[in-house]
Amino acid sequence: MQHISFVLKIDPADFGAYKERHEHVYPELERRFGEVGIHSYHIFYHEGTLFAYMLVEDFDAAMAQLQNDPANVKWQQFMSDMLKAWEDGNMIKMIPRMYSYEK
Template identity: 55%
Template sequence: MEHVSFLLQIDPKQEKEYFQRHEMVYPELEAAFSQVGIERYHIYYHEGTLFAYMAVVNYEEAMKALETHPANIKWQAYMSDLLVPWENGQNAKVIREAYRFVK
């Protein structure tokens, strides 16, 4: 199991809209997450920065499969007006793990 975290960003003025849209995530998108091996997916918000955490069987394979999945394509189009790309043009910036405690 891989544990992957990444950052996204939105305009803080869009906070309310971002949260409203996530109250109605497409069921077919969540089904796709399960199909590609995502077991947990959390997103946290702080002043325009979104911190996402994912427990996934294989992150690279899951992202590749989601790229062409109709539910994800629809969701990405729906969210595209809220996400602000990073300096490299990508919406997500994977960050490396610094510490983990497991009981």
């Protein structure tokens, strides 16, 4: 199992709309998350930065399976007007794990 985290960027002016859209994530997309091995997926917001955390069996395999999935393509298109590229042109920045505690 992999613990994956990354950050994305939005304009703070879009916070309300971003939050509202995520109150209505497509059920077919959430179903696909489970099918590709995503056990949990959380997104947190702070001043224009979105921090995402995912517990997933195999991140690269899950992303490969979702890349052309119709529900994911539809969702990505729906969200594309809000997500901003980072300075390097990428939409996400992976965050390496520094410490873990599990009981």
